[in-house]
Amino acid sequence: MTDGRPCKVCNFTRQKSYGVIVPSLDDLKKKGCEFLGVSPSAPVTVVLEGDGTIVEDQAYFLCLPFNTKFMLLHDKETWAPARKIDGGTAWMARESVVLEADAVDSCIAEAPWWNLALQLKQDLTSIILMSEGDLQSLVEAPCSELASALGFQEKKAEELQETLQRVLDRREEERQSKELLQLYLKAVENEGRQQGATSPSSQDGAGDVDMPDGLEADSASEFMSRTLMVLKGKTSPETRLSTEDLQAVVSRGLEAMQQVLGWDAGRTAALLQACEAELSTRLQQIQAMQSISGTQQDDGKPRQGAGTATQGSS
Known part of the structure; x- marks a missing residue:
C-alpha cells in the first residue's frame, strides 16, 4: 500500500501495542480493533498516546x-498519562533507575494485582472466586493505581479495598472457628480412647485438658513466616491466631518474643498477656464442651449400684 502511513496503536493500559500501516483514520480504527481484540462494531475513540x-x-x-x-x-x-516509576521501588525489584513508558506498562502488568483488577473491572462478582492471596494483593495495591486500572474514582477504590479487607477478616474468623471445632473433636477422641484404661493417676489429672500433639511442636521457620506477620500487621492479633500459634507465642516467653518482634518490653508484655488471655478463654471453652459431653455420656449409662441390687434380689 503506497499511500499508507506507518503508525503505532495501543490499548488504554498500554499493555498491547502494535505497528500498522494505514491510509486513513477509519482504517486505523478497523485495524486497531482487529489487533487489540475489540469488536469491529464497537465504537472507539482515537487519541494521541502521549497527551490524550x-x-x-x-x-x-x-x-x-x-x-x-x-x-x-x-x-x-x-x-x-504513562507512569515513570523508580526501578528501586519495593513492589517492583528492578535494577534500572528510570523505566521507559512501554517498559513501565509491562512492569505494571506483571504486578500480581494488575490482572486481578482488570478481571474485577469486567465482573465484580469474581471476588468470590479469588484466593486469599489474590484478595490480599488487591488490598495492598496502591490505591491510585488500582483506581486507574478499574476506571474508578480513588475514593471508590479505597472503599473496595476496605470491603476486600472485611472479606479476608471474615475468612480468617471462619478458619479459626473450624480450627477450634477440630481441636474439640480431637480432645473428645483422645478422651474416648482413655476411658477403658482409667487409673488413680489419670483420675488425679482429670481436670487437665488434653492438648493435641501438634501444639507441642514449634518450628522456627514456620513461626517466622506465618505468625509474625499477624502479630506485627494486624490489630488484636491474638484473636486472629490459631490456638496452636497462640500456644507457640506464649511458650516462647517475654525475652524471646521481644527479641523476635523487635519491640520494647512493655508492648511485648501487653501482647503476651493478650495471647495468654485468649488462649485461656479457648481452653475454658474446650473444658466446658468436654464437661457437657461427659455429662451426656454418664446420663446414658446404667448406674452400677442399681444393677447390683437387682442381681441380688433375683
Whole structure:
C-alpha cells in the first residue's frame, strides 16, 4: 500500500501495542480493533498516546508525523498519562533507575494485582472466586493505581479495598472457628480412647485438658513466616491466631518474643498477656464442651449400684 502511513496503536493500559500501516483514520480504527481484540462494531475513540488529544479529523491525521502512537479507547475507558516509576521501588525489584513508558506498562502488568483488577473491572462478582492471596494483593495495591486500572474514582477504590479487607477478616474468623471445632473433636477422641484404661493417676489429672500433639511442636521457620506477620500487621492479633500459634507465642516467653518482634518490653508484655488471655478463654471453652459431653455420656449409662441390687434380689 503506497499511500499508507506507518503508525503505532495501543490499548488504554498500554499493555498491547502494535505497528500498522494505514491510509486513513477509519482504517486505523478497523485495524486497531482487529489487533487489540475489540469488536469491529464497537465504537472507539482515537487519541494521541502521549497527551490524550482526540483525533477525529482525517486531515489532522494526515498531518501527524510517521510512527505516531495512537491509543484506542472504547466503552468507559479513559486516557491516563504513562507512569515513570523508580526501578528501586519495593513492589517492583528492578535494577534500572528510570523505566521507559512501554517498559513501565509491562512492569505494571506483571504486578500480581494488575490482572486481578482488570478481571474485577469486567465482573465484580469474581471476588468470590479469588484466593486469599489474590484478595490480599488487591488490598495492598496502591490505591491510585488500582483506581486507574478499574476506571474508578480513588475514593471508590479505597472503599473496595476496605470491603476486600472485611472479606479476608471474615475468612480468617471462619478458619479459626473450624480450627477450634477440630481441636474439640480431637480432645473428645483422645478422651474416648482413655476411658477403658482409667487409673488413680489419670483420675488425679482429670481436670487437665488434653492438648493435641501438634501444639507441642514449634518450628522456627514456620513461626517466622506465618505468625509474625499477624502479630506485627494486624490489630488484636491474638484473636486472629490459631490456638496452636497462640500456644507457640506464649511458650516462647517475654525475652524471646521481644527479641523476635523487635519491640520494647512493655508492648511485648501487653501482647503476651493478650495471647495468654485468649488462649485461656479457648481452653475454658474446650473444658466446658468436654464437661457437657461427659455429662451426656454418664446420663446414658446404667448406674452400677442399681444393677447390683437387682442381681441380688433375683
